[in-house]
Amino acid sequence: MVSTGFSGRRPLPREETALNTPPTGGVFLDWPGKSRARSLAEKPEKGLLEPVAEKSVNPQRAPHLFLEGDNLRILRLLKKEYARSISAIYIDPPYNTGTSLAYFDRYYRRQPTPRSPDAPAAPLRRDDSPWLSFIYPRLILARELLREDGVIFVSIDDRAVHHLRYLLDEIFGPENHAGTVVWRKKVVRGRGHRHLIPQTEYIVVYARSIRLLRPFSEPLSPEMISEYRLSDDRGPYKLIPLAKSGTAHSPRPNLVYPIEAPDGTMIPCPTHQWRWSQQTLLSRKDELEFRKNRRGEWVVYTRQRLYPDGHLRRKTPVSLYDRVSTTDGTRELKNLCPGAVFDFPKPARLIRDLIGWLPLPEDPEQETLVLDFFAGTCPSAQAVLELNHADGGHRKFIMVQDTPVDGRTNILELGHQRIRRVLSLLGELTPHAPDGDFDNLSYRTFRLPDD
Numbered sequence: 001m002v003s004t005g006f007s008g009r010r011p012l013p014r015e016e017t018a019l020n021t022p023p024t025g026g027v028f029l030d031w032p033g034k035s036r037a038r039s040l041a042e043k044p045e046k047g048l049l050e051p052v053a054e055k056s057v058n059p060q061r062a063p064h065l066f067l068e069g070d071n072l073r074i075l076r077l078l079k080k081e082y083a084r085s086i087s088a089i090y091i092d093p094p095y096n097t098g099t100s101l102a103y104f105d106r107y108y109r110r111q112p113t114p115r116s117p118d119a120p121a122a123p124l125r126r127d128d129s130p131w132l133s134f135i136y137p138r139l140i141l142a143r144e145l146l147r148e149d150g151v152i153f154v155s156i157d158d159r160a161v162h163h164l165r166y167l168l169d170e171i172f173g174p175e176n177h178a179g180t181v182v183w184r185k186k187v188v189r190g191r192g193h194r195h196l197i198p199q200t201e202y203i204v205v206y207a208r209s210i211r212l213l214r215p216f217s218e219p220l221s222p223e224m225i226s227e228y229r230l231s232d233d234r235g236p237y238k239l240i241p242l243a244k245s246g247t248a249h250s251p252r253p254n255l256v257y258p259i260e261a262p263d264g265t266m267i268p269c270p271t272h273q274w275r276w277s278q279q280t281l282l283s284r285k286d287e288l289e290f291r292k293n294r295r296g297e298w299v300v301y302t303r304q305r306l307y308p309d310g311h312l313r314r315k316t317p318v319s320l321y322d323r324v325s326t327t328d329g330t331r332e333l334k335n336l337c338p339g340a341v342f343d344f345p346k347p348a349r350l351i352r353d354l355i356g357w358l359p360l361p362e363d364p365e366q367e368t369l370v371l372d373f374f375a376g377t378c379p380s381a382q383a384v385l386e387l388n389h390a391d392g393g394h395r396k397f398i399m400v401q402d403t404p405v406d407g408r409t410n411i412l413e414l415g416h417q418r419i420r421r422v423l424s425l426l427g428e429l430t431p432h433a434p435d436g437d438f439d440n441l442s443y444r445t446f447r448l449p450d451d
């Protein structure tokens with residue numbers, strides 16, 4: 001049996017892991033039970049984690065971890081050794097149905113039944129406080145675990161997004177809201193909605209410190225790459241007009257000036273302003289290209305390189321995501337684990353794209369830990385494994401999943417099954433894997449006994 005020694009890390013000094021003082025000022029959400037919920041994040045955790053050999057794959061060298069048990073207790077344990085160590089957290093918490101039904105395992109609460117079987121059931125009153133009390137201490141601990149340049153992605157639907165934003169604003173600070181992704185999760189219409197058919201949900205993104213969170217980027221699409229048709233000794237490029245498109249109410253005077261064409265004539269700015277100042281223009285002259293349009297007028301362009309610094313150009317992601325749907329998530333799980341029954345597993349591709357927005361560390365020795373403490377069927381583990389396989393990264397996953405109470409399915413087993421299947425598929429793709437890859441293809445499992 002080990003204490004928190006599953007990580008091989010030394011516990012951090014106490015003051016370093018203490019909860020930060022909550023921010024003052026601003027608008028905070030209050031509900032019955034809030035201060036008790038907050039105190040749960042601070043409660044010391046004495047639990048012990050023990051290795052589960054039969055649920056581990058090549059455990060001697062495994063970088064990845066699967067931790068079984070209640071995530072509140074496990075987050076408290078993780079805090080002892082992983083405070084400010086996690087690069088990215090993705091979570092998909094049980095959604096707030098507002099009806100106090102079993103939307104999370106340990107907070108299972110039944111509806112009061114009507115007094116007489118003949119009496120009409122009173123309309124259910126929405127009660128958000130159990131969900132808020134459930135999620136609040138876990139989000140506080142999540143922040144404690146993040147590196148200073150770390151980020152959290154939280155999947156949520158529109159019944160709870162407003163509450164979640166208030167909680168995250170309070171815990172992380174509103175200035176650290178990096179944005180909210182709207183995920184188009186289905187394209188079919190579906191039944192049972194009289195007013196609006198929900199086709200979208202959200203992924204709310206907060207930085208531990210927005211100043212330190214490095215810019216997100218993603219690969220260009222093949223269509224975008226095909227636009228770089230021109231080429232010179234510095235490689236492929238495309239032309240972008242120097243004249244700024246769109247309109248501005250007040251053009252900046254330093255961006256409006258005539259430019260001298262190759263034949264000595266002067267080109268006035270054809271729109272409200274150029275994109276570059278005269279100073280920039282002088283210092284980046286070799287990036288300019290002059291071409292004549294059909295009317296014989298000069299047009300000024302800048303060359304945008306496909307490999308600006310030796311690496312393939314990437315782009316900043318947009319807040320609308322529609323590459324995969326819940327149907328893809330279900331299909332993917334069934335392909336990996338035939339017969340699996342689980343409502344709306346997240347597609348691994350969605351999480352892979354989110355995690356892939358983060359640049360890999362410049363220092364290859366620096367760890368990139370990715371935590372999901374509502375792991376479910378573990379699409380996040382799949383996402384990390386596939387991303388490492390694709391780009392040679394050394395991200396390590398930490399999955400946390402409770403012992404399930406859902407009678408239909410053994411969620412824990414589904415998670416393990418998915419991971420083992422992905423490991424074996426990736427292993428087949430890299431039969432002569434170098435050592436690093438072999439390490440990527442293994443994981444260790446620990447469990448909180450008596451949980």
Ligand SMILES: C[S@@+](CC[C@H](N)C(=O)[O-])C[C@H]1O[C@@H](n2cnc3c(N)ncnc32)[C@H](O)[C@@H]1O
Nearest residue numbers: 070071092093094105345346374376377401402
């Ligand atoms: C919405 S599901 C996550 C699904 C997952 N993203 C997937 O695609 O498979 C939430 C998961 O959190 C687990 N869970 C709920 N309460 C938990 C707790 N206190 N500790 C650990 N896991 C918990 C549930 O068993 C469920 O599998």
